[in-house]
Amino acid sequence: MTVTQGMNASSGGGILGRERTIAGPGFSRWMVPPAALAIHMCIGQAYAFSVFNLPMTKLIGITASAPDDWKLTELGWIFSIAIVFLGLSAAFLGRWVEENGPRKAMFVAACCFGGGFIVSYFGIKIHNLALIYLGYGVLGGIGLGIGYISPVSTLIKWFPDRPGMATGMAIMGFGGGALFASPLSVTLMSYFKTPTDIGVANTFLVMGIIYFCLMMVGVIIVRVPAVGWKPEGWVAPAAGARKLVTNENVSVHEAMKTPQFFLIWAVLCLNVTAGIGVLGQASAMIQEMFPGRVTAVTAAGFVGLLSLFNMGGRFVWSSISDYTGRRNIYAVYFLLGIALYAAVPTTGHIGSVTLFVVCYLIIMSMYGAGFATVPAYLKDMFGTMHVGAIHGRLLTAWSTAGVLGPVLVNYIRQYQIDNGVPKAEAYTVTMYIMAGLLVVGFICNYLVKEVNARHHHRAALAAE
Incomplete structure (x- = not known):
């Protein structure tokens, strides 16, 4: 055996x-x-x-x-x-x-x-x-x-x-x-x-x-569906009917051989790096960019509001992706994110707390949406057979971003302050760097194409 x-x-x-969890x-x-x-x-x-x-x-x-x-x-x-x-x-x-x-x-x-x-x-x-x-x-x-x-x-x-x-x-x-x-x-x-x-x-x-x-x-x-189950009245679209959505399956080991896996890995890593870096400093950032106008209590409320949009964005944006397609919705995350990150320093310069908050609420909604949309993106590219395992491998992008994002924000901020930059302006360079990361993410997402047929499960087995 x-x-x-x-x-x-x-x-x-x-x-x-598993056998005891099959739905009746x-x-x-x-x-x-x-x-x-x-x-x-x-x-x-x-x-x-x-x-x-x-x-x-x-x-x-x-x-x-x-x-x-x-x-x-x-x-x-x-x-x-x-x-x-x-x-x-x-x-x-x-x-x-x-x-x-x-x-x-x-x-x-x-x-x-x-x-x-x-x-x-x-x-x-x-x-x-x-x-x-x-x-x-x-x-x-x-x-x-x-x-x-x-x-x-x-x-x-x-x-x-x-x-x-x-x-x-x-x-x-x-x-x-x-x-x-x-x-x-x-x-x-x-x-x-x-x-x-x-x-x-x-x-x-x-x-x-x-x-x-x-x-x-x-x-x-929790239950799993019986083999062959499908929603009543639902018919899977014919192969080729939806661009970048496959009816084939790719094994987890074969997926690791495709450029699509590594491109989507980069897409998730860059989206998360930008978001998680500023999420950890959100309270300090709004207080330092608007000194005397935002109290610690107000900043705590701002962080709570970010959590709500982080949560809501995961459902709203990922649901929209069922209609727009996964690559298209990620293009929105990146393009809109680039504009918003680049706009954050301006909100500080003009002293608009309202615009600062609006920018960050939308940014956080797309940060959360990146996590929620990626499993469906992987399903579209590699099928359902090993999507959980492929998703697991992809989450190393999160681990990487969890270290990279805070390090970028914290150390660049401290470097700025050590060199005489006022705290209110210490995040300007950081925001532009984050916007630059999203530009790279947009390019990676644009390069995602359909998986070559030789990686499909049946073709891979035949090749072996």
């Missing part, structure tokens, strides 16, 4: 196996998006992790940082490690997710993500930062990666008529997870706070349990 056969055999056994007659496909949302709304907590940063610098000092407390620079690595392991786990375990089905994958994701909080709880208790790196960073990051890709191919199979809308519904949850995680974290820390304990450790423990339970709701609900 080959390794692949063994994995396939194991996927059929037990309540978590009468099952509504509209039950699957809520199952996916149950996973993505939980793992979307990662976007709110920053609420723990300042409290964790005062675990010993309580009211102020003590000499033995951790520094923000040390704590910043927790999120970075989690994002790196998100990309690595999605890349290396994507094929496993495809073969074992969404229920087993979601269960593993729940164990890893919830378990990451609990391991970190012990790390906080004994004041061991390495244990938190291992817990939330490594274990939680693996849960992020598996949880992120586990519903994707299932949704695409249930919604072949509207793949952009379907993946947008799920990935919208990841963008919106912070809206619930942030107040939950603050409330729990306040509840557990005592004169000798800032409340972070118990908050991690409770959140680990809560997220595990909520993710299990998705595990219980």
Whole structure:
């Protein structure tokens, strides 16, 4: 028995196996998006992790940082490690997710993500930062990666008529997870706070349990369609009827041999680099560009508004892509993004907070949309057979951007300030660089063509 056969055999056994999740007659496909949302709304907590940063610098000092407390620079690595392991786990375990089905994958994701909080709880208790790196960073990051890709191919199979809308519904949850995680974290820390304990450790423990339970709701609900199932009355368009949409399949290994994979990788990486770089500095940026006019409280509200548009854009733009086509909608993301990034410094020079906010709301909507649209883009190019695994490999672009974007924004800003540039003008060069990255992204997207027929599954098998 080959390794692949063994994995396939194991996927059929037990309540978590793929065979036990095949939908019976009468099952509504509209039950699957809520199952996916149950996973993505939980793992979307990662976007709110920053609420723990300042409290964790005062675990010993309580009211102020003590000499033995951790520094923000040390704590910043927790999120970075989690994002790196998100990309690595999605890349290396994507094929496993495809073969074992969404229920087993979601269960593993729940164990890893919830378990990451609990391991970190012990790390906080004994004041061991390495244990938190291992817990939330490594274990939680693996849960992020598996949880992120586990519903994707299932949704695409249930919604072949509207793949952009379907993946947008799920990935919208990841963008919106912070809206619930942030107040939950603050409330729990306040509840557990005592004169000798800032409340972070118990908050991690409770959140680990809560997220595990909520993710299990998705595990219980999710189903896969029976072989040959299709929506009632839907007929797949004939081959060639839709440009850049194939009815063929390309295996994950064969996809890695195509220029299309690497072009779309660059498209996602450049779109995310531009967005994630400024997302992490949004609060500081609006306060520094409009000193005395925007308070910290107002800036916090601005960040919350960005989260709403990040979430909404994932559904709205990706749904529109079902009508415009994926390459065309990415062209809009890049062209409009270039204009908006280039306009941001001007909004500061003329002192228009309103125009600044409008620019950033649209930018963030397209940042989120890039994540939501790419699974359908991959389905169009490579078919549905291994789309989850291919998506997993592609998410290494996110890991790359998660490091590249903040580094560009933070270090260029600091270089400007160190050389005497006022803080209000320290982001000008950065914004123009981000616009330049989007120009490169537009070119990469333009170069995407149909996959050569020799890479199609049947042709590749015949060649072997």
